[in-house]
Amino acid sequence: MYNKDLYNKIIKNVLVSDYITSIGDYCFYDFNNTEHIKIGNYVTRIGRHAFDDCRNLNNITLPDSVITIEEKAFFDCEKLTSIIIPKNVENIGLYVFENCYMLEKIEVSLNNQHFDNDETGILYNQNKTELIKYPQANKREQIKVASSVTR
Numbered sequence: 001m002y003n004k005d006l007y008n009k010i011i012k013n014v015l016v017s018d019y020i021t022s023i024g025d026y027c028f029y030d031f032n033n034t035e036h037i038k039i040g041n042y043v044t045r046i047g048r049h050a051f052d053d054c055r056n057l058n059n060i061t062l063p064d065s066v067i068t069i070e071e072k073a074f075f076d077c078e079k080l081t082s083i084i085i086p087k088n089v090e091n092i093g094l095y096v097f098e099n100c101y102m103l104e105k106i107e108v109s110l111n112n113q114h115f116d117n118d119e120t121g122i123l124y125n126q127n128k129t130e131l132i133k134y135p136q137a138n139k140r141e142q143i144k145v146a147s148s149v150t151r
Contacts, residue, residue, distance in 0.1 A: 009033055016040045023050045025070070032056060035079075041065055046073045048093070055079065058102075062086050064109070069096055078102060081137070085123070087111035092123075092132065103135040118146065 011034055016023060018040040025047035028034065032055045039046075041063045051057060052075040060074075064086045071093030074080060080100045085092070087109035097103055105121025115132070116124050120143060123133040128146040 012036070014038070016043060018042055021045075023047055025049055026052070029053055035059065037061070039063055039066070044068065046070060048072060049075060052076055062089075064088050067091065069093060071095055072098065075099055082107065082121070085109060085112060085115055085117075090114045097123075097133050097135070100136060102137045104137045105135055106133060124149070 011031055014034055014037045016039045020040050021042050022045040023043060026049045027047060028051050029049050030053045032053060034054050035056050035058055037057060037060045039062055042065055043063060044065055045068045046066060048070045050073045052072050055076060055078045057077045058079040058081060060083060066086050067088050068091040069089060072095045074097055075095055076099045078101050081102050082105050085108045089112060106117055106123040108115045108117045114126050116126050116128060120140060121135050121138055122131060124131055124146060128148045129150050131145060131149050
């Protein structure tokens with residue numbers, strides 16, 4: 001018998017198979033012992049709150065197949081230090097990296113046509129008119145926000 005409350009406390013590594021195309025809403029919610037997640041090469045969608053409250057998650061590998069990262073997908077991933085947004089991501093929901101207290105930088109694949117980052121790891125839309133996320137652990141004394149930002 002499957003007991004989520006047991007498994008979410010002991011699983012340290014998650015490998016999402018190449019046969020999976022979507023990670024459902026709340027799929028790995030509260031897997032707070034999980035430290036590493038590797039997502040298979042055919043996943044196109046990461047659902048709402050999919051990895052919410054994975055407090056020990058410090059490493060995640062997203063494949064180029066990902067198109068959508070829905071709201072709060074990585075909410076409360078307190079130990080996540082960096083992430084690379086793959087080239088095909090078109091949509092990033094609200095509060096995706098909120099409460100990621102150790103997140104120092106967000107890097108965007110060079111070929112991504114919808115998002116960009118600067119040298120300090122700040123996430124912008126492609127035209128840099130919108131600052132999407134300033135990583136919470138980026139402790140610079142002074143930052144220079146792109147002059148093109150309007151919101």
